[in-house]
Amino acid sequence: MTRTRATIIGSLAVILWSSLAALTIGTEPTPPLLLNSICFTIGGLIGLFWTLWRGNLAALGAVRWPIYLFGTLSLFGYHVLYFYALRLAPAAGASLIAYLWPLLIVLLSSLLPNERFKIGHMAGAVLSFCGAALIIANQSVEFSSTYLVGFALAAACALTWSSYSVISRRFGDIPTESVFVFCLATAAASWILHFCVEETVFPQAYSSWIAISLLGLGPVGIAFYFWDVGVKRGNIQLLGTISYAAPLLSTFILFGLGKTELSLTLILAAFLITSGAIVAARVSMVKSKPLYRSEI
Template identity: 60%
Template sequence: MTKRTATFIGFIAVLLWALLALFTVGAREVPALQLNAVCFAIGGTIGVIWTTASKRWHELKNVPLSIYAFGTVGLFGYHFLYFSALKAAPPAEAGLIAYLWPLLIVLFSGLLPGETLRPLHLVGAGLSFVGAALIVAKGASFSGGHMTGYLLASACALTWSSYSVISRRLGSVSSMVVTVYCLATAVLSLLAHLALEETVWPSSQAGWLSMIALGLGPVGAAFYVWDIGVKRGNIQLLGTASYAAPLLSTLVLVGAGIAEPRATLILSAVLITAGAGLAAFASRQTGS
């Protein structure tokens, strides 16, 4: 598999995450951790079917427990911190801070062996962040009274960026390990749900379909293709291109009639596209 192919496969995760808001709105009756448990159980099932069909269970036998623990902490930790941040601080502010993870991926990638971080990578990631902020931070007004939520959101961004970059160092480990990550995260989410939430199931067919769709795509298959992308693809370009997710997500909501179109969408699209273009150019200059 070439680096370009792996990068494209990784970007499929960004496209799937663009559907996260739509399906989450559809399944909004279900408490966050309960939804997490169901979706990761579905995501884990995808891995079980994939691994069985391809007869690749042997690739999981000699994987150290420390790697399984790492992946589980990455997936469960990110989502737990994210949901906690949204409860402790206004969604706009918490969402903006949490969405620093693509920029952190670009920054941290410079610490990886064989990777070259150029100024244009940083400029591109910064432009794309501004573009995403126009959407994510609508109406944001930071207050010292929500410092706990801001810290949780910061930890959230640090967790996912670290997970993605460290995964790059585990390039020799089969992406089938995501199966175990998902199943373990489902169990931890279930335990957290039982301890912190009241169980509520969807009251409509649309709600059930949304929950299943989340598990199949944004909170399922997305993690497998992301693992392939960050391990074998252009991680700087993937990090920058990830800022397309909130833009695409908003466009999907507009298309579904859930959100109103805004003039800032055009400016956001220009900034995100320009940022990704600069990152791609910088990568071509380094031959990565």
């Protein structure tokens, strides 16, 4: 698989993640951990059936258990940290901090073997982050020491996902099919935590079950397999910048559903995010002398 094709596949994960907010709205009143449990069960089963269809199940036996532990803790940890960050701090502020993960991917990827740090990648990521910040800040961001724990969890959330994405590249020889094990193990852990801290409330409407099914199929399912291909074989720095398109596309989806209004802020955010992606893409296409190259 070529680097360009892998980058495109990774970008499809970003498109799927942009539907997360709209679909989540339709899952009420399902509590977060129960929703996490159901969706990861669906996403894991998709990967299991795909692996069986390809006849690659036996190959997973050669994968070392620390890899499975790492993947499970990353997926489970990210979502638990995110859910509780939004409970302990205002959603807009916590979301803004959590969305530092694409920027961290651009920074941390410079530590990878054969990866080069280019100022253009950082400039593109910063531009796109400013665009994402505009979208989130439009919801009246409030930072206060009262919410310090929630903001700290949001920062841990960003570090967890960026670290998972970058470290996954070091395990490029691990088959993408292994992600279904991460998903099913995350689902099992989520079920246990749900029964410990939440009241079980299943949705009554068919539309809510459809939304949950679509979440499990897309943003909390296939997206993780696409992302694994992208970060292992694609341009990880470009993917980090492209990831800022998720909140923008998410807002446009909500606008199309009548859940939000089109504004000058949204237009400016679209310009910044698009500009950042273009800058990063141009840098990726031009061979230039790196400012820094990891010796690891």
